[in-house]
Amino acid sequence: MKILDLFNLTEQQQTKLAGLGDVQVIEPQDLNDNNSKEIDAIYGWDAHAEEVLTASPKLKFIQSNSAGVDYMPLSEFQKKGIILANVSGIHAEPISETVIAYVLSFARGIVTTAAARPDKRWVGDQVRMQNYTLKNRTAVIFGTGHIGEAIAEKLQFFGTRTVGVSRHGNPVAHFDEVVTDDQGTDRAAKADFVINIMPLTPATKHFFNKEFFDEMINHPVFINVGRGPSVDTQALIDALDQYKLAGAGLDVFESEPLEKSSPLWEMDNVILTPHISGGFQEYGAEAFDILYKNLASFIQTGEVAVNKVDLSAGY
Amino acid sequence: MKILDLFNLTEQQQTKLAGLGDVQVIEPQDLNDNNSKEIDAIYGWDAHAEEVLTASPKLKFIQSNSAGVDYMPLSEFQKKGIILANVSGIHAEPISETVIAYVLSFARGIVTTAAARPDKRWVGDQVRMQNYTLKNRTAVIFGTGHIGEAIAEKLQFFGTRTVGVSRHGNPVAHFDEVVTDDQGTDRAAKADFVINIMPLTPATKHFFNKEFFDEMINHPVFINVGRGPSVDTQALIDALDQYKLAGAGLDVFESEPLEKSSPLWEMDNVILTPHISGGFQEYGAEAFDILYKNLASFIQTGEVAVNKVDLSAGY
Numbered sequence: 001m002k003i004l005d006l007f008n009l010t011e012q013q014q015t016k017l018a019g020l021g022d023v024q025v026i027e028p029q030d031l032n033d034n035n036s037k038e039i040d041a042i043y044g045w046d047a048h049a050e051e052v053l054t055a056s057p058k059l060k061f062i063q064s065n066s067a068g069v070d071y072m073p074l075s076e077f078q079k080k081g082i083i084l085a086n087v088s089g090i091h092a093e094p095i096s097e098t099v100i101a102y103v104l105s106f107a108r109g110i111v112t113t114a115a116a117r118p119d120k121r122w123v124g125d126q127v128r129m130q131n132y133t134l135k136n137r138t139a140v141i142f143g144t145g146h147i148g149e150a151i152a153e154k155l156q157f158f159g160t161r162t163v164g165v166s167r168h169g170n171p172v173a174h175f176d177e178v179v180t181d182d183q184g185t186d187r188a189a190k191a192d193f194v195i196n197i198m199p200l201t202p203a204t205k206h207f208f209n210k211e212f213f214d215e216m217i218n219h220p221v222f223i224n225v226g227r228g229p230s231v232d233t234q235a236l237i238d239a240l241d242q243y244k245l246a247g248a249g250l251d252v253f254e255s256e257p258l259e260k261s262s263p264l265w266e267m268d269n270v271i272l273t274p275h276i277s278g279g280f281q282e283y284g285a286e287a288f289d290i291l292y293k294n295l296a297s298f299i300q301t302g303e304v305a306v307n308k309v310d311l312s313a314g315y
Numbered sequence: 316m317k318i319l320d321l322f323n324l325t326e327q328q329q330t331k332l333a334g335l336g337d338v339q340v341i342e343p344q345d346l347n348d349n350n351s352k353e354i355d356a357i358y359g360w361d362a363h364a365e366e367v368l369t370a371s372p373k374l375k376f377i378q379s380n381s382a383g384v385d386y387m388p389l390s391e392f393q394k395k396g397i398i399l400a401n402v403s404g405i406h407a408e409p410i411s412e413t414v415i416a417y418v419l420s421f422a423r424g425i426v427t428t429a430a431a432r433p434d435k436r437w438v439g440d441q442v443r444m445q446n447y448t449l450k451n452r453t454a455v456i457f458g459t460g461h462i463g464e465a466i467a468e469k470l471q472f473f474g475t476r477t478v479g480v481s482r483h484g485n486p487v488a489h490f491d492e493v494v495t496d497d498q499g500t501d502r503a504a505k506a507d508f509v510i511n512i513m514p515l516t517p518a519t520k521h522f523f524n525k526e527f528f529d530e531m532i533n534h535p536v537f538i539n540v541g542r543g544p545s546v547d548t549q550a551l552i553d554a555l556d557q558y559k560l561a562g563a564g565l566d567v568f569e570s571e572p573l574e575k576s577s578p579l580w581e582m583d584n585v586i587l588t589p590h591i592s593g594g595f596q597e598y599g600a601e602a603f604d605i606l607y608k609n610l611a612s613f614i615q616t617g618e619v620a621v622n623k624v625d626l627s628a629g630y
């Protein structure tokens with residue numbers, strides 16, 4: 001079986017895959033008209049994968065190296081009977097830590113005082129007693145999967161009340177309460193922090209729009225570590241300008257890289273990071289563990305062991 | 316008994332104090348040559364207090380509104396038999412949250428990417444996999460009192476190994492290990508985070524100097540939420556310039572406000588806050604609780620109930 005490697009497997013990792021039996025790793029630079037027809041599996045996704053998807057009738061398993069798979073042609077996978085697995089789970093720790101970094105940067109006056117730094121203004125007396133701690137604050141988290149749960153666990157540790165929002169509203173560990181989508185806006189309106197970690201689907205596109213932000217009577221800090229297009233960017237900018245939101249922590253954007261013309265770059269009450277919240281030094285090793293488990297299972301049974309994507313739901 | 320209020324007691328708080336018996340609250344604007352001779356107690360500290368210290372032979376109790384008391388004439392208190400209490404304890408939560416904000420801002424790439432923001436550079440690919448999580452990192456915390464312990468508890472929650480440094484090296488909750496002062500530099504050298512929360516005493520002045528920073532082989536992030544003069548500022552700047560330190564999170568400085576000529580203002584790998592890490596919205600209420608407890612006790616027994624400062628040790 002031939003697997004196309006689009007995520008830079010190390011030599012050691014390749015050796016380990018070879019131990020599964022008749023596994024041949026093809027690197028993208030070695031892809032040609034002959035072997036592209038014979039690819040059984042792909043690790044990762046880029047233009048080479050699109051080629052192979054067209055060329056190889058044998059392609060039956062794709063292991064993505066991301067949690068979200070909205071950038072892949074899912075309906076085509078469905079038509080061709082291709083099994084897709086993601087690496088959902090490994091992002092929970094890094095992303096939840098980034099969320100806590102955002103939240104505390106707002107709570108502890110780091111964002112406010114950073115705005116005075118270019119002018120070297122010492123604003124201690126103005127800011128000191130405006131600061132707050134996370135105790136008895138409320139966070140509403142849209143999305144109660146692995147990552148949402150990890151965020152909730154950390155916020156609960158700091159004494160913050162956690163409200164989850166999901167399609168089903170079923171209880172999830174580390175949430176004081178979980179409500180359904182239709183109650184989410186109401187809970188968010190009264191919260192201190194509103195955090196998005198929903199996958200991008202037709203149902204979540206522009207979920208955070210003018211109507212949503214208009215409801216935010218408690219001026220929460222809005223955090224997006226989910227997907228950029230879940231947010232109507234112009235509505236977000238307006239909400240920040242009009243102090244419907246106290247601030248925003250944004251790792252993802254409707255178009256990436258964020259265009260240089262975006263006002264977000266220059267807004268004092270916004271923390272920006274360039275879609276890095278899921279990254280960490282051990283990412284390659286942890287993603288490989290999932291690939292290895294799934295490839296082993298796929299070879300033996302034709303099914304993956306973990307993290308199979310529901311191609312209709314999109315995650 | 317007359318108490319001089321230098322920390323803006325609310326009307327409600329004044330009423331509560333009056334309930335202790337014959338307590339009269341004097342506001343600084345009402346201080347005059349007559350009543351300044353009759354002050355028994357002071358809440359807070361400023362130039363008015365210095366006056367009263369000279370004028371009033373009756374002054375026997377001072378409740379500071381800070382944790383550190385290094386800015387007060389302690390030896391004069393000692394000579395005059397004045398009891399001093401601080402509000403140590405109420406800063407543990409806010410300061411430890413600020414430390415976690417600093418630590419995570421470095422770990423999660425927020426500091427690095429902020430440096431690229433003025434030029435609107437999208438540095439995701441460069442930073443994403445350099446990020447790290449706090450799991451299995453090591454933090455060396457100089458000072459194992461209330462605040463040090465609260466910092467250690469939070470870091471342990473994130474999976475960071477915590478090493479405390481104290482004069483005595485006695486075990487303290489939430490520290491994986493506590494070592495004595497003489498072993499501190501060696502532990503710090505191999506750490507990821509070096510955090511100062513020691514009080515300022517002759518023994519801690521310029522404790523973090525060139526000799527200390529020269530030892531830092533693991534390029535830790537240095538965090539100071541203790542006192543500014545514990546650090547030799549020029550040595551710190553040099554250590555940052557020479558990458559002996561990966562970065563610094565600084566809330567306190569040798570001279571405050573930080574002078575506009577300080578290079579620290581413009582260093583990309585430094586987070587600066589203007590001595591605000593101990594502040595939070597409920598500060599006044601929590602400090603009052605300590606004043607109330609101590610004044611009640613002082614009236615009844617001539618001794619305070621909590622947080623008495625050892626005037627020889629300086630904390």
